[in-house]
Amino acid sequence: MHRFLNSLLIGTAMTAALAAGAAAADKITIGVATAQTGGLAPYDGPVVEGFRIAVDEINAAGGIGGKIMIETIDKDVRSDAAQTSIATQELVDADVNVLVLPCDADPAFAAASIADAAKIPAFSTCASSPTLPIMGGDYMFANFPGDNVQATVSAQWSHDQGHRSVYLLYSPDSQYTTLPLYFGDVFEKLGGTISGKATYKLEQQDFSAEVTKIKALKPQPDVIMTAAYEPNFPAFIKQLRAAGVTSQVIGSDGIDSPTTFSLGEVAEGVVFTTAGHATPGSELEKFNSLFKEKTGKDSETVFNAIGYDLVKVIAAAVEGAGSTDPTAIRDAIAGLENVQGATSLITYKGTQGMPVREVSLVRVKGGDRELVGQPAPNADLIPAPRMQ
Amino acid sequence: MLPRRFLTFSLLVPTLLVFATAALASTAGGGVERMMIVFFISLTAVAGMGLYSGNSGILSFGHLSFMGLAAYASAVLTLPLQMKKLTLPNLPAFLADAHFDFLPAMILAVLFAMAVALLTGLIISRLEGSAATIATLALLIIVHGVIIGARDITRGSQSFFGVPRETGIWVAATVCIIALVVTRLFRDSVPGLRLRASREDPIAAGASGIGIKRERLLAWVLSAGLVALAGVALGHFLGAFSPKKFYFVDTFALLAMLIVGGMTTMTGAVVGAVTITVVTEVLRRLEGGVQLLGIQLPEVFGLTQIGIGLIILLVMFKQREGLAGIDEWDERILPRLLKFNSNAGQINTSVLEPTRSAGTLKADSLTKRFSGLVAVDQVSVSLRPGEILGLIGPNGSGKTTLLNMISGVLPVSSGGVRLGEKIISGLPVHRFSGLGIARTFQNIRLFERLSVRQNVLAAALSNWPREPVSQAQARATAALDWMELTDKAQLKADTLSYGDQRRVEIARALALGPNYLFLDEPAAGMNREETDALMQILRRLRDELGLGILIVDHDLPLIVSLCDRVTVLNEGQLIAEGTPEEVQSDPAVITAYLGRKHREENVA
Numbered sequence: 003m004h005r006f007l008n009s010l011l012i013g014t015a016m017t018a019a020l021a022a023g024a025a026a027a028d029k030i031t032i033g034v035a036t037a038q039t040g041g042l043a044p045y046d047g048p049v050v051e052g053f054r055i056a057v058d059e060i061n062a063a064g065g066i067g068g069k070i071m072i073e074t075i076d077k078d079v080r081s082d083a084a085q086t087s088i089a090t091q092e093l094v095d096a097d098v099n100v101l102v103l104p105c106d107a108d109p110a111f112a113a114a115s116i117a118d119a120a121k122i123p124a125f126s127t128c129a130s131s132p133t134l135p136i137m138g139g140d141y142m143f144a145n146f147p148g149d150n151v152q153a154t155v156s157a158q159w160s161h162d163q164g165h166r167s168v169y170l171l172y173s174p175d176s177q178y179t180t181l182p183l184y185f186g187d188v189f190e191k192l193g194g195t196i197s198g199k200a201t202y203k204l205e206q207q208d209f210s211a212e213v214t215k216i217k218a219l220k221p222q223p224d225v226i227m228t229a230a231y232e233p234n235f236p237a238f239i240k241q242l243r244a245a246g247v248t249s250q251v252i253g254s255d256g257i258d259s260p261t262t263f264s265l266g267e268v269a270e271g272v273v274f275t276t277a278g279h280a281t282p283g284s285e286l287e288k289f290n291s292l293f294k295e296k297t298g299k300d301s302e303t304v305f306n307a308i309g310y311d312l313v314k315v316i317a318a319a320v321e322g323a324g325s326t327d328p329t330a331i332r333d334a335i336a337g338l339e340n341v342q343g344a345t346s347l348i349t350y351k352g353t354q355g356m357p358v359r360e361v362s363l364v365r366v367k368g369g370d371r372e373l374v375g376q377p378a379p380n381a382d383l384i385p386a387p388r389m390q
Numbered sequence: 391m392l393p394r395r396f397l398t399f400s401l402l403v404p405t406l407l408v409f410a411t412a413a414l415a416s417t418a419g420g421g422v423e424r425m426m427i428v429f430f431i432s433l434t435a436v437a438g439m440g441l442y443s444g445n446s447g448i449l450s451f452g453h454l455s456f457m458g459l460a461a462y463a464s465a466v467l468t469l470p471l472q473m474k475k476l477t478l479p480n481l482p483a484f485l486a487d488a489h490f491d492f493l494p495a496m497i498l499a500v501l502f503a504m505a506v507a508l509l510t511g512l513i514i515s516r517l518e519g520s521a522a523t524i525a526t527l528a529l530l531i532i533v534h535g536v537i538i539g540a541r542d543i544t545r546g547s548q549s550f551f552g553v554p555r556e557t558g559i560w561v562a563a564t565v566c567i568i569a570l571v572v573t574r575l576f577r578d579s580v581p582g583l584r585l586r587a588s589r590e591d592p593i594a595a596g597a598s599g600i601g602i603k604r605e606r607l608l609a610w611v612l613s614a615g616l617v618a619l620a621g622v623a624l625g626h627f628l629g630a631f632s633p634k635k636f637y638f639v640d641t642f643a644l645l646a647m648l649i650v651g652g653m654t655t656m657t658g659a660v661v662g663a664v665t666i667t668v669v670t671e672v673l674r675r676l677e678g679g680v681q682l683l684g685i686q687l688p689e690v691f692g693l694t695q696i697g698i699g700l701i702i703l704l705v706m707f708k709q710r711e712g713l714a715g716i717d718e719w720d721e722r723i724l725p726r727l728l729k730f731n732s733n734a735g736q737i738n739t740s741v742l743e744p745t746r747s748a749g750t751l752k753a754d755s756l757t758k759r760f761s762g763l764v765a766v767d768q769v770s771v772s773l774r775p776g777e778i779l780g781l782i783g784p785n786g787s788g789k790t791t792l793l794n795m796i797s798g799v800l801p802v803s804s805g806g807v808r809l810g811e812k813i814i815s816g817l818p819v820h821r822f823s824g825l826g827i828a829r830t831f832q833n834i835r836l837f838e839r840l841s842v843r844q845n846v847l848a849a850a851l852s853n854w855p856r857e858p859v860s861q862a863q864a865r866a867t868a869a870l871d872w873m874e875l876t877d878k879a880q881l882k883a884d885t886l887s888y889g890d891q892r893r894v895e896i897a898r899a900l901a902l903g904p905n906y907l908f909l910d911e912p913a914a915g916m917n918r919e920e921t922d923a924l925m926q927i928l929r930r931l932r933d934e935l936g937l938g939i940l941i942v943d944h945d946l947p948l949i950v951s952l953c954d955r956v957t958v959l960n961e962g963q964l965i966a967e968g969t970p971e972e973v974q975s976d977p978a979v980i981t982a983y984l985g986r987k988h989r990e991e992n993v994a
């Protein structure tokens with residue numbers, strides 16, 4: 003039941019009732035302060051869809067461990083950091099046990115200090131920057147494969163394929179687009195060499211300078227790694243292939259979108275990492291059919307499953323803690339190992355709040371996706387998060 | 391310029407209101423307190439934006455750039471050194487080791503934003519209307535790009551985090567009060583009144599001695615400072631932000647408050663911020679789907695945006711000036727409550743001084759070409775103090791064009807204007823009033839939404855050399871007295887009858903203390919009685935103050951009985967000059983002008 007309880011007319015009374023209910027320990031309240039409108043809605047929207055399916059599923063079965071029902075209080079923060087901070091404070095005032103915060107680092111940071119001060123564990127729906135849980139305090143957790151983990155998986159795979167030289171194309175404009183630098187770290191650790199680096203700007207459409215540099219390399223790099231996404235990636239790959247460069251191109255989850263599969267010949271053979279792949283009999287396939295059954299439509303993005311995973315993680319933590327006390331839940335989250343989610347087994351134990359999850363490697367083939375593998379990352383190879 | 395008792399009330403009430411609200415919010419704590427902090431910061435920014443946009447009439451999209459610059463500048467200074475080493479390793483040395491407390495960092499950041507505003511304002515203040523608005527939009531985009539590009543200092547598009555959270559409810563309230571007080575004071579300050587006059591009519595403002603660019607620049611820099619204050623407070627409230635926080639989305643959110651409330655007043659800023667905040671708070675509680683009177687409403691996210699959109703539409707349809715209109719709350723309420731003497735500054739009701747010995751005004755062979763068309767062709771006229779010169783001619787004969795050239799409103803194509811020995815053609819228009827030349831306009835150009843007194847005062851305050859405010863006020867009072875407008879002084883100019891509006895224009899010109907007065911059809915729209923009264927006043931101005939008056943009119947009885955000399959133009963050329971009697975009997979004039987208006991000749 004995700005009923006909106008904090009109504010204008012009866013807000014205070016209901017909030018008090020809610021708090022009393024939570025204290026009775028047969029109920030856990032999750033405060034969901036996410037962006038249902040604005041620039042982050044394309045991510046937070048699907049996450050919350052999957053989130054609700056999991057909540058309904060658990061409540062239908064009698065709650066967590068058959069006894070603790072899940073209540074949620076939903077707030078739209080309109081993709082704004084100030085609104086996130088207000089909404090989070092309101093949820094803290096309403097004595098929620100767990101907080102769910104937006105996908106982007108800005109609003110999550112703005113709310114993290116409030117969660118930390120109130121000692122309530124908080125998850126960002128899908129932020130992938132490993133800095134967030136570190137700088138956000140002990141109570142801040144992420145729910146997505148970290149950039150450094152993704153890069154470790156693809157670098158390891160690349161090395162296994164016999165690639166020994168890599169060209170890195172990255173943009174320092176955002177944390178995410180510097181993912182290739184993590185790739186470079188792992189690749190070098192494995193004995194590969196970096197044959198060059200180039201930067202680009204977000205929104206850049208003309209990659210002729212970068213492509214010319216790559217084309218001039220002798221010998222040509224075995225692999226070109228980038229975390230570019232739309233509109234950079236389609237422009238880059240077209241210009242790269244048009245120039246006759248044939249090196250393997252590796253991308254990241256930013257290009258796991260219908261656009262990539264509709265690029266045709268130029269994108270053929272591109273390999274990228276993503277959060278999950280629905281192989282027959284897999285948990286993700288099961289989730290996808292559950293999603294179809296509940297909503298009547300196909301799940302078009304892995305973010306649905308990511309939202310489902312988040313509830314599974316919270317439920318496992320509550321069960322592990324044997325309590326709905328926020329601090330007990332926080333400690334339980336930090337000790338979670340191999341929680342079965344829709345996309346992967348999820349582990350927080352031994353991390354600084356960034357979960358270890360399986361990463362799927364997918365190849366573009368004939369305009370469709372082909373699973374290359376779902377290797378578990380080698381923990382020793384994962385580079386430390388970069389602050390800048 | 392306002393009476394002290396009035397000012398005390400108009401500033402004290404909002405100050406106490408903000409503090410009282412802050413105290414309530416701080417008692418309530420939690421989400422309410424946070425909401426009020428955000429509200430105060432938004433109001434600070436809105437008031438700051440209003441200071442420029444409201445008084446200048448130029449909508450600005452660019453103010454968020456100052457908010458962003460100040461947020462980053464202050465955050466770089468207050469960021470703990472350890473955090474700085476960790477997250478900004480490539481910081482220039484002078485910043486890497488700099489650490490300031492919140493207050494000095496705030497002051498430095500505001501000064502920095504104002505310095506940037508000064509540089510950008512030099513360009514933007516030269517542009518008019520929509521060109522200026524588009525330039526502010528460009529500024530927003532450029533500064534956004536620069537902040538992203540200055541990666542070593544700003545972390546590019548990434549989150550700038552770790553900023554100490556110094557902004558609590560009292561900091562936000564204080565910042566807000568500063569913004570409200572500065573905005574309110576500016577509106578009725580000398581530069582504020584000048585800027586509002588130029589908003590109403592830039593051409594008349596220029597002719598009244600107002601240097602519009604300077605006034606705009608001052609307001610731009612000042613408002614940037616206030617918005618910067620909001621930026622510093624916001625940065626230290628959130629603790630983490632990135633360039634997108636200071637871009638289009640927030641620009642429009644704040645502009646919505648400004649437009650809904652009314653951008654010309656401090657009251658409007660408050661009303662707008664309150665309205666939008668209340669509506670947002672109500673709607674966002676409804677969006678989650680509530681149980682209302684036993685009915686479960688569905689969940690509709692996005693309701694807040696729809697609501698704000700509808701309010702803007704409604705305001706645009708029903709009340710273009712915004713909910714608060716164009717007057718401050720104190721201007722509506724206090725005069726009734728406190729019974730102020732409406733003619734404050736009437737301490738020494740000095741009459742206007744007689745004309746100081748001024749040289750003859752001579753226009754030599756003035757020519758004006760409008761791409762091929764010669765509107766005025768080598769016309770020479772002269773005007774001495776103490777005489778009334780009539781300028782007549784059929785429609786389109788170039789009378790107004792000639793007047794515009796002599797008064798500096800239009801540049802000359804060739805020829806020159808001299809005052810005594812000094813060549814004055816080519817000087818900027820707002821310098822002419824300082825030379826003792828004042829004028830009225832054919833199609834009345836009043837500062838419509840200002841009071842009659844403010845119309846006249848704006849000119850009196852812009853005289854050159856600058857004088858003490860009390861002296862300017864006295865002259866404004868005297869000018870109103872001369873034109874018999876004292877009892878209408880508090881009315882808005884656009885509520886007056888046509889004849890009264892003409893007299894306000896003359897009073898405004900007189901307030902400049904001119905030696906020469908140019909009147910372009912001053913009697914148009916007046917009835918015979920009003921015209922006679924006007925003629926009486928003009929004669930006294932000549933006889934008692936020794937003014938040289940150049941008058942253009944179609945009313946021949948007026949010209950004939952009033953003027954010492956008459957100059958006749960036809961098709962841009964001077965065809966006759968002399969006493970009214972001489973001109974009337976000039977055959978060239980009869981053919982060209984009076985011939986076609988024979989009936990009028992008979993009347994004369």
